[in-house]
Structure formats: structure tokens, C-alpha cells
Amino acid sequence: MVSVDSLYDKIKRWTVEFVGGSGYSNQMTGYMTGELQTVVFTLILASLFRIFSIPLGMVLLIAVAAALLYFAPMIVHVERESSNDLNRVLFWVVIYFAVIIAVTLWGR
Template identity: 60%
Template sequence: MTSISTSYEKLKKFLDEFISGNGYTNIMTGYITGELQFLIFIIVLAALFRMFSFPLAIIMLILVTALALYFTPTIIGVEKENSNDLNRVLYWFLIYFAIIIAITLWGG
């Protein structure tokens, strides 16, 4: 986990790149909106964990907020993960099959 000063530096660097114009392409508004939306989505999603247990949800919320702020800008990673590369989709697919096999073995 990072201290406040380094996360401040990260945020400043991120903003500087936006302002100086060599951060992203010509659709900066889309990127900034997407970034903010994604962070808030993740935080709300973490809050939804109270469906399983309430204390776990609070821990999740704090953890996810800290991690999301640490890893900003996350949108680049999101975009990369959402590429339509066959191998990337197959990766999710393999994880899914692993879950099904795990259920099988766990249930006996």
C-alpha cells in the first residue's frame, strides 16, 4: 500500500499528462468519464458484497477503494482486458471451466 504523498504524485502525473495532451488520444472526455465511472462502479460493486456478509463488504469497500486509487488510471487496463483478442477471451473461458471443475470436485 502506498502513502498519501506517492498517490498524490500519481494523481498529479495523471492530470499533467491529460493537460499537456500527451496522455491519451483525441477523445479525452470519454477517457476521463470512463475512468471516473469505472472507479465508482467498482466501489458500488464492492458495496454489493453485503449480500453475503456485512463486515466483509466494508473490508472489500476499503480495499477496493485503496487499490483503485493506487492503480489509476485503471481505464487502460480495462481497455486492454476488453480487447477482442481470441486468446484473451479464451483466458476468461478457461477460468470459467476451472470454476465448474472446482465445483464438481468440491461437491464430491
């Protein structure tokens, strides 16, 4: 039996699973657009790694694509990690700062 669902219906059903509430609410459009944007942005960011090293950039791009598929829906994680909870912000600042120092010292 062939499914009569369009691609839109499939994506909507999948998104509703993690959004909850009405499938036609304005929050729903935000979450769906957000999910798409996050994936696109992350892939573009990964491709920017070619500035440092093209072969490493290619590896990173594939790894990121795999990670996006594995952790989907991404938007839930993005929202949680972008919480304004002080502990979480401090945690990310420490990680982030470590990366900056690592990259700059490596660049030297």
C-alpha cells in the same frame, strides 16, 4: 508559491498523460468520463458484496478503493482487458467460470 491550477486542470493534465494526443479531442472526454465511471462502478460493485457478508463487504470495499488508487488510471487496464483478442477472452472466461463455481459451491 500557491498553484493557480484548478482541480479540472490537474485532472486534465493527469489524464492527458495516459491518453496522449490533443487534450481537447473527443477521445479525451471519453477517457476522462470512462475513468470516473469505472471507479464509481467498481466501488458500487464492491459494496454489493454485502449481500453475501457485510463484514467481508466492508473489507472488500476498502481493498478495492486502495487497489483503484494504486492502479490508477484504471481505464487503461479496463480497455486492455476488454480487448477482443481470443486468448484474452478465453483467459477471462476460465477465471470467471472458476469464480462462479467457487461462489455457488460455497453458497451451498
